[in-house]
Every structure is written in structure tokens, then in C-alpha cells.
Amino acid sequence: MKGLIGVLGGMGPAATADLFNKFITFSNARSDQQHIPLLISSIPDIPDRTAALMQSGRSPLPEMCDYLQRLEQAGAECIVIPCNTAHFWFKELRQSCHVELLNIVEATLEEVCASGQQQIGLLATDATLYMGLYQQAIEARGLCCIRPDKPGQEQVMASIYALKAGDAARARAMMEQQAAALFARGAQLIVLGCTEVPVILAEAMQAQPTRYIESTGALVRAGIRWYEQRVGRELLLTQ
Amino acid sequence: MKGLIGVLGGMGPAATADLFNKFITFSNARSDQQHIPLLISSIPDIPDRTAALMQSGRSPLPEMCDYLQRLEQAGAECIVIPCNTAHFWFKELRQSCHVELLNIVEATLEEVCASGQQQIGLLATDATLYMGLYQQAIEARGLCCIRPDKPGQEQVMASIYALKAGDAARARAMMEQQAAALFARGAQLIVLGCTEVPVILAEAMQAQPTRYIESTGALVRAGIRWYEQRVGRELLLTQ
Numbered sequence: 062m063k064g065l066i067g068v069l070g071g072m073g074p075a076a077t078a079d080l081f082n083k084f085i086t087f088s089n090a091r092s093d094q095q096h097i098p099l100l101i102s103s104i105p106d107i108p109d110r111t112a113a114l115m116q117s118g119r120s121p122l123p124e125m126c127d128y129l130q131r132l133e134q135a136g137a138e139c140i141v142i143p144c145n146t147a148h149f150w151f152k153e154l155r156q157s158c159h160v161e162l163l164n165i166v167e168a169t170l171e172e173v174c175a176s177g178q179q180q181i182g183l184l185a186t187d188a189t190l191y192m193g194l195y196q197q198a199i200e201a202r203g204l205c206c207i208r209p210d211k212p213g214q215e216q217v218m219a220s221i222y223a224l225k226a227g228d229a230a231r232a233r234a235m236m237e238q239q240a241a242a243l244f245a246r247g248a249q250l251i252v253l254g255c256t257e258v259p260v261i262l263a264e265a266m267q268a269q270p271t272r273y274i275e276s277t278g279a280l281v282r283a284g285i286r287w288y289e290q291r292v293g294r295e296l297l298l299t300q
Numbered sequence: 301m302k303g304l305i306g307v308l309g310g311m312g313p314a315a316t317a318d319l320f321n322k323f324i325t326f327s328n329a330r331s332d333q334q335h336i337p338l339l340i341s342s343i344p345d346i347p348d349r350t351a352a353l354m355q356s357g358r359s360p361l362p363e364m365c366d367y368l369q370r371l372e373q374a375g376a377e378c379i380v381i382p383c384n385t386a387h388f389w390f391k392e393l394r395q396s397c398h399v400e401l402l403n404i405v406e407a408t409l410e411e412v413c414a415s416g417q418q419q420i421g422l423l424a425t426d427a428t429l430y431m432g433l434y435q436q437a438i439e440a441r442g443l444c445c446i447r448p449d450k451p452g453q454e455q456v457m458a459s460i461y462a463l464k465a466g467d468a469a470r471a472r473a474m475m476e477q478q479a480a481a482l483f484a485r486g487a488q489l490i491v492l493g494c495t496e497v498p499v500i501l502a503e504a505m506q507a508q509p510t511r512y513i514e515s516t517g518a519l520v521r522a523g524i525r526w527y528e529q530r531v532g533r534e535l536l537l538t539q
Contacts, residue, residue, distance in 0.1 A: 062345045073332040074324050081317045091465045093312035093344045101340040105332045106301045131374045226330045
């Protein structure tokens with residue numbers, strides 16, 4: 062089927078499932094056959110990205126390249142990676158395959174700029190912060206980036222690992238507290254720069270959708286626009 | 301990664317996403333790396349299964365075989381198909397690949413027998429009923445199968461197509477009415493013999509989990525048991 066989008070997922074599986082659900086609900090498909098064709102790799106033995114960057118853990122790159130190539134060989138024409146931290150290796154991943162790779166940070170920043178807000182909160186993993194992925198992109202556009210303080214960031218990480226370990230309620234309580242702290246410090250909106258965070262904050266986002274820009278949703282919208290161009294048909298719901 | 305399970309999905313995408321979510325939540329995984337490795341094909345241009353069987357539509361078998369073989373080539377060691385109606389072609393699909401295929405009807409019937417109930421309601425597509433997939437299996441075990449009457453079955457089909465077209469609220473109202481009618485006629489539990497139905501009846505099932513046996517969940521539990529045997533590790537949550 063023309064326009065097959067490959068998903069290099071499993072980092073973690075819950076974030077990959079969230080992306081899959083959003084591809085379904087953000088598309089204005091009226092029958093099975095109108096939905097966007099996806100091939101989703103959720104093979105989770107990829108070494109932990111944060112541990113690789115922050116604690117000299119084993120690099121996830123060999124497994125990521127392996128699964129990326131399987132997607133390409135199976136017919137994917139474009140690849141999305143629902144893991145922000147994995148984007149540290151974006152250049153190497155792009156070089157290891159022959160199809161288009163959409164960048165989650167670029168997709169998210171486009172939506173940040175379109176919002177017109179100036180004070181941008183940021184919830185992301187230690188490794189994503191350490192790489193400066195979002196801070197640099199936000200500040201390069203003349204906007205102000207507000208991050209959690211040190212104890213707050215420890216709570217963010219504990220929340221993310223709680224979700225990965227299946228404790229969604231604990232994850233949610235910790236993350237909601239950190240989001241509230243960023244708003245109290247003047248954030249006009251918060252970028253959810255880790256694909257686990259929209260899963261954790263799903264209810265808060267539903268209650269106040271304009272206060273959050275989440276990287277998974279931005280990547281899905283970019284994927285749907287890529288597909289529309291590829292097949293010459295409009296599908297993306299205007300929300 | 302050892303034990304890769306391939307998912308021949310896209311029939312429809314919402315049912316495939318439901319299966320993916322259940323693989324995540326039914327597993328007692330404590331980190332990304334402990335989750336079950338999945339490769340999910342959600343390529344939805346497979347011709348409509350019900351239309352093929354009931355209205356002499358084009359057969360879905362060529363596309364199903366194509367996508368099945370892509371999963372096998374990409375390393376899947378076992379395949380699950382989250383679509384009951386597609387199991388009409390189960391024998392041909394099994395012959396077209398070299399890896400194990402788990403059967404959704406067998407997985408569901410195992411759970412029906414374990415329940416000890418005698419009066420079994422059935423919600424499924426016209427085509428699944430026409431094939432007699434579940435009725436024959438239920439009656440062969442000496443149990444009584446209660447199906448919707450003709451106008452009721454028309455509502456079941458309208459509900460399933462409403463979900464496929466994105467109208468979840470309308471789908472739910474219609475399906476809940478048909479479930480209530482089966483209980484009123486003496487059903488002690490209802491088999492959800494179509495993978496769209498657990499998506500539609502998610503809230504009703506959560507409220508009264510022992511009154512429903514759903515084919516997607518049964519298939520996921522069979523898949524997790526297959527994986528546990530393959531890798532020699534216990535993962536399935538006892539619920």
C-alpha cells in the first residue's frame with residue numbers, strides 16, 4: 062500500500078501505543094481502508110536511552126538501526142520515532158536508511174511557534190535536557206524556556222519510570238505536581254518533550270488542551286501531513 | 301529479539317490498537333525491556349471481510365498473505381490476527397507461512413469453557429455468524445448459544461461500522477442495547493466475537509468484567525503464554 066509509515070517504537074511500548082491511537086483518532090477516516098497504513102516495531106530490547114547518555118550505558122544505536130532497516134525492508138516509505146531521547150542519534154539513524162525520517166523536535170517546535178506564546182515550560186527526560194534538544198530550539202526562536210528545578214526534575218524521571226513499570230497512578234500524581242510548578246513559575250504552555258509524558262498527563266491535557274504541546278501528537282500530525290502529500294488526499298482533522 | 305510476535309492487523313486499526321494496548325497492560329513488565337516484542341502490521345487496504353463473504357466482494361486473502369509474509373520475513377516467530385472474520389481464511393493463512401499462527405476462536409472458547417457458564421450470548425459480525433465460527437464451537441461443547449434476532453443483528457453491524465467510521469458514541473449506544481437484549485433473553489455471559497466490540501463496550505466490560513469474554517483479550521493472553529514458553533519467563537498478570 063502506497064505511503065506506508067514505519068514506526069520505530071518500543072521506547073517505551075506505552076508511548077508507541079499512544080502514537081498508534083493518535084494516528085487513528087487524528088485521521089478523518091470513514092472506513093478501515095481509509096486509515097493510514099502503519100508498520101509498527103515495538104521491540105523493546107533497545108538499551109535505555111537515558112542510561113546510555115547519562116550513565117555510560119550501552120548505546121541503543123545498533124538495535125535502533127537493525128529495527129529501522131527491518132521496517133524499510135518491509136516497505137516503509139517514511140519513518141517516525143516516538144521517543145524524544147532517541148533523537149540524540151537522529152543523524153546516524155538518518156544515514157543508516159534510505160527513506161524519509163520525520164524529526165519529533167522539529168514537529169513540536171513548529172506547533173510551539175504557531176501558538177504565539179513566549180514562556181515555554183518543558184517536561185522531558187534528564188537525557189533530553191542534557192542534550193539541550195528543546196532548550197536550544199526554544200531559545201533559538203527568541204522564546205524563554207522554563208525547566209523544573211533539580212528536585213522537580215528528579216520527580217519527572219521517577220514519574221516516567223513509574224509509567225514504564227506499570228504504575229500509572231503514581232506516575233500521574235508526580236507529573237501533575239511538576240506541571241503545576243512550571244505554570245506557577247510563569248509558563249504559558251508546557252512542551253511535553255518525552256513521549257511517556259502525554260500518556261501520564263492525558264487527563265490534564267484533555268481538561269486544558271491549549272496549555273500543552275505534546276511531542277507525540279505533533280509527530281503524528283507531521284506524519285499525517287506527509288501521508289496526505291504522498292497520496293494526494295486530505296485526512297488530518299482540524300482540531 | 302527472541303519471541304517476536306507478529307500482528308496481522310488493520311482489520312480494523314482500532315481493534316489492532318486495542319490488542320496492542322492489552323499486550324502492554326496484561327503483561328507484568330517492570331521496564332521497557334521486559335515488554336513482549338511486537339511487530340504490528342496495520343495496513344488497512346485489506347478488502348472488507350464481511351463484504352467478501354456476504355456480498356461476493358473481493359477476497360482479502362492476497363493482501364493478508366502479503367502482509368503475513370512481510371511479518372515473517374522481518375523476524376516474527378508467531379502471528380496473531382486481531383480480526384475474527386478473517387479467521388474464515390485461517391487454514392489458507394496457516395499454509396502460506398512457516399511460523400505458528402494462534403487462533404482467536406480457540407483462545408476465546410478456552411475461556412468460555414473455563415467460566416463454567418451454560419447460556420452464552422454472542423455479539424459478532426454477520427459474516428462470523430454466517431460462517432458459524434462461534435455457534436458451532438459453543439454448541440460442540442454442549443453449551444447454548446444465544447444470538448441477536450434479525451433487527452438486533454442489523455444494529456450490531458451498524459454499531460461496528462459506526463466505530464470504523466469514527467463515531468464511537470453512536471456505536472456504543474447501539475451495542476449496549478443489543479448486549480442488554482441478550483442478557484434479558486437469559487445469557488449468563490456474552491462472547492464478544494468481533495475485535496471491534498470490546499472497543500465499543502469498553503465501559504460496560506469494566507463495570508461487569510465477569511459478564512463478558514472478549515476475543516481480543518483471549519488472543520492476547522494466548523500470545524503472552526506462547527511468549528512465556530518461548531523465552532522461559534512468566535509475565536502474564538493473573539486477573
